[in-house]
Amino acid sequence: MDDRITGALRELADTAARTADLLADDIARAADMVRDTVRGGGTLFFCGNGGSAADAQHMATEYVVRYRRDRAAYPAVALTTDTSLLTAAGNDFGFDHVFSRQVEALCRSGDLLVIHSTSGNSPNVLLAARAARAKGVRVLAFSARDGGALRPLADHNVIIPTDRTDRAQELHLCIEHLICDMIEADELASRPVAGGVA
Ligand SMILES: O=C(CO)[C@@H](O)[C@H](O)[C@H](O)[C@H](O)COP(=O)(O)O
Numbered sequence: 001m002d003d004r005i006t007g008a009l010r011e012l013a014d015t016a017a018r019t020a021d022l023l024a025d026d027i028a029r030a031a032d033m034v035r036d037t038v039r040g041g042g043t044l045f046f047c048g049n050g051g052s053a054a055d056a057q058h059m060a061t062e063y064v065v066r067y068r069r070d071r072a073a074y075p076a077v078a079l080t081t082d083t084s085l086l087t088a089a090g091n092d093f094g095f096d097h098v099f100s101r102q103v104e105a106l107c108r109s110g111d112l113l114v115i116h117s118t119s120g121n122s123p124n125v126l127l128a129a130r131a132a133r134a135k136g137v138r139v140l141a142f143s144a145r146d147g148g149a150l151r152p153l154a155d156h157n158v159i160i161p162t163d164r165t166d167r168a169q170e171l172h173l174c175i176e177h178l179i180c181d182m183i184e185a186d187e188l189a190s191r192p193v194a195g196g197v198a
């Protein structure tokens with residue numbers, strides 16, 4: 001047997017167990033922020049780089065389309081997908097501005113900006129958080145290590161207890177799926193005939 005396989009899976013399980021022990025309340029509060037946004041008619045905006053850009057697209061799709069249940073569509077947008085916009089903002093203003101320009105254009109009070117950054121130090125997500133704060137838009141940050149420079153810019157942080165970028169991403173997605181599952185279940189319980197295909 002290749003020890004790398006069991007080692008990697010056990011390490012992920014250990015990180016998940018520490019996350020469960022340390023962050024259950026933080027995750028519940030993050031779910032409250034998402035639920036408040038959906039119930040208040042706000043839009044969920046997601047951003048991040050690399051694997052976290054994939055997380056942003058993945059989760060926005062989950063909320064708009066479906067996760068585990070057929071139900072009404074929830075407004076959600078990934079700020080990582082429009083190559084015309086990303087290249088123009090990057091080319092004209094610089095890559096640090098690719099998310100903040102969209103926050104300036106699209107986000108409104110009552111919306112929620114969800115940022116995924118394992119370092120918490122990527123300049124473009126820091127500028128996005130600052131742009132959101134300037135517009136009175138709440139910021140929910142998923143990060144790791146010490147939360148980075150993003151930590152004080154966010155209204156709430158979920159900081160995975162690991163120094164590994166990959167493990168942090170894996171737990172971010174696991175927690176985001178969990179939150180989406182909670183929102184779907186709660187919304188269907190409170191609004192069982194909410195429209196759409198539900
Ligand atoms: O997916 C991975 C590594 O697992 C990479 O693409 C990773 O997301 C990139 O290096 C990002 O640029 C890292 O940014 P951040 O998480 O520190 O904000």
Ligand SMILES: [Zn+2]
Nearest residue numbers: 058059062177
């Ligand atoms: Zn998914």
